Amino acid sequence: MADKRSYHMTPDEFRRHGRAVVDWIADYYERIENFPVVSRAKPGEIRGSLPSSAPEHGESFESMLQDVEKLILPGVTHWQSPNFYAYFPSNNSFPSMLGELLSAGLGVQGMLWATSPACTELETHVLDWLVGMLGLPDAFRSTSTGGGVIQDTASSASLCALLAGRERATKLASNERGCDGHLVAYTSSQAHSSIEKAVKIAGIGRENLRLVEVDRDFAMRPDALDAAIRQDLAASRLPCFVCATVGTTSSNALDPVRAIGEICRRHGIWLHVDAAMSGTAALCPEFRHIQDGLDLADSYAFNPHKWMFTNFDSNCFYVRDRKALIDTLSVLPEYLRNRATESGAVIDYRDWHIPLGRRFRALKLWFVIRHYGVEGLRFHVRRHVELAQGFARWIRDESRFELAAPAPLNLVCFRHYRGDAANQRIMDRLNSSGDLYLTHTRLDGRLTLRLCVGQWQTELRHVELARQRIGEEAAALEHVA
């Protein structure tokens, strides 16, 4: 029990309970394949097991950890299971967890350089490391005109990019005066829903987001983008933002960044490149072609919390011109003034995103990069791509299935020849079996299954199990009318 005088857990109790939690997590990963990947909880079931009001008196930590096992775990869908292939991964690693724990332990606020210099400097430093690791444009380095920052998610990064683009476009037109209803933004019809959300948030309005047509591979058509921009300009509208996607959520389509970038440069429009999952592939030189043309982009984001073994949240957002971003988001009240800020010699990350407060997220990224080394990270990216490509070959060879889109990296989109109901049935049966977890999308109007290989512990045997189970469910379909 806690210190009687203060109710606090003592340091020695923390040592003991901390070990118990570390062991619980280690045990969890040793038995993770025993759980059904998708939780079988019914709506309200978890809540129903909890007391209706908060306890008046403190409880033992042991009882809390027991409740995690007994009440919470049945309601968990195991995102870290090696049999998880749904959505995009949100992967993880032991070094990352330890970085998160240290960050929680130190409990510093990194809103200003002055409020904890190491929090800002390690972040700037590791984000500069990543420029080299991924072969990103030098302008994204903090030692150049740009720089990187850790945001929570790609949604927030896209919003910040849109705002910077909006401000750049309206500087002469309506500075400080709010939107004027003539701004227009562009992304492909396959882009992430966060772009639509960002456009709503920024007051540009959903009607003023153009969903540009895609080609047969679901990548944005530059000619269609150019035509849309010209049409808006002719109608006296103000194009302010283009978002290209390197690896769409739906099918991993790769928008042609160079061609899009040239159009944006010609019209002076802010280009943001969203590479939330696939950006990590650029660790390997042989995959860097996916970001060809990135030197023409104004901003870029990818999520180490998707495919680079860093637990959520960790989005890396880069800009070519940090002044444009800071001017967009900076507000400086008296209570945050300090000498370091006024010297101009430091970065204050509060001006680089929506929130003011921020935690020491660079620690976990630093731990992951140092633990694996660049070679270890490359090893896993290559292995995941190889496993996905092996699965794609099987689909190509399987007469009952077809590939629904190119599979350039680690996501495979496929469907059974018998149409939507059959594919829905296959997916539902696989997911409710507990053996694996797949999700779907819709391509060319047809229900399509997605298998994304990116979980940190996924091995060949797991993908072979997936193949076998998909084959079995397809075979079972033969007996269904």
Place this chain on the structure above:
Amino acid sequence: MADKRSYHMTPDEFRRHGRAVVDWIADYYERIENFPVVSRAKPGEIRGSLPSSAPEHGESFESMLQDVEKLILPGVTHWQSPNFYAYFPSNNSFPSMLGELLSAGLGVQGMLWATSPACTELETHVLDWLVGMLGLPDAFRSTSTGGGVIQDTASSASLCALLAGRERATKLASNERGCDGHLVAYTSSQAHSSIEKAVKIAGIGRENLRLVEVDRDFAMRPDALDAAIRQDLAASRLPCFVCATVGTTSSNALDPVRAIGEICRRHGIWLHVDAAMSGTAALCPEFRHIQDGLDLADSYAFNPHKWMFTNFDSNCFYVRDRKALIDTLSVLPEYLRNRATESGAVIDYRDWHIPLGRRFRALKLWFVIRHYGVEGLRFHVRRHVELAQGFARWIRDESRFELAAPAPLNLVCFRHYRGDAANQRIMDRLNSSGDLYLTHTRLDGRLTLRLCVGQWQTELRHVELARQRIGEEAAALEHVA
């Protein structure tokens, strides 16, 4: 070293390194008073100690933890020191750290109910608990028309509230069409900078934020608010949002929520109440008067990560009408469709904030509440208020100092009679001594020192040390020309 075949840290290595990190944190708290509270690092010093590029090969965890001690710690400002009185606190506790660790270990995404039911249901449940614990309006319960959600910060919560207010006001005027340049928002001249930031983000424009005059206690004047709204209406502008503050960052001023709420109701304007730090005081019935009138608010936020022993980030955001919030932020792409969402029986928190992805933050809040019990949390709030009130009495009795604002709770604003330079000198000398950390504000145009008691391990002896050191620096001033 890591598993040779996979580069992963093995579960057994994680057990060992995890213990080392837990012990490091326990040790850190046992020696935290030995460090200067404010880091003495110079700009660039931390970066200068790090290798210029990422390691090609993995390194040992031992070397990483040694670097935390040797390279990072000197760049840390000790927010968790009991001698930290700056800004608002960002406090912490051992049970909270363990909740954060478990959340990192499970690594689930709670964007949809379906992606991990326990993540959503525990959050909804604990936020309903807090309605009871704090005496909030019943409409904020998920079982009524409203509900609560964990956001990262009060800045993000204010932005979401503003967006919901903007959508409500423009529903008939410009639905889906973006801002029309006639929207107006209101807050007091003492409100947090995040409101100005939110107004910029939302495309309303800084010019259209009215900073309403305050009374002698720095609280918003309802008559001035009413006059400003009437003036805007007369000019055919569209008032959409009012933010009242319960405990301003500058001086802990308490806006009169009931009077403001009545004005908002009369004009049909969304009222958000920002109680980022002070909201926690409502755990104690004797302090609940600060939120009188909250039944008239449309939304409300407070931060357990400030004063309720929950490590950053943890902001609790409540709305009276969840449909208004969801309609504002919802976008539903095919790849997120699922049966549970379509049944309408579940909450999908992705529609309650800016990001899509979200981690299992309810775990740490659940651990904190269960560990301390409501009585333990109340004990600390009362103790902090008592310590701050004792300090305020000393200031009142000290002829060299004066209180610069009322000190209703745990923040004391004070200044030396000799003016700005003297106060700046006192603050600089205190902070550079390493003994404690204070920050400043400006009230009535004069530099004012702030002492906020809210760190979890702050005891009477720490506040007595602060008193003594402030007295010494004031005495030293006597010898300065």
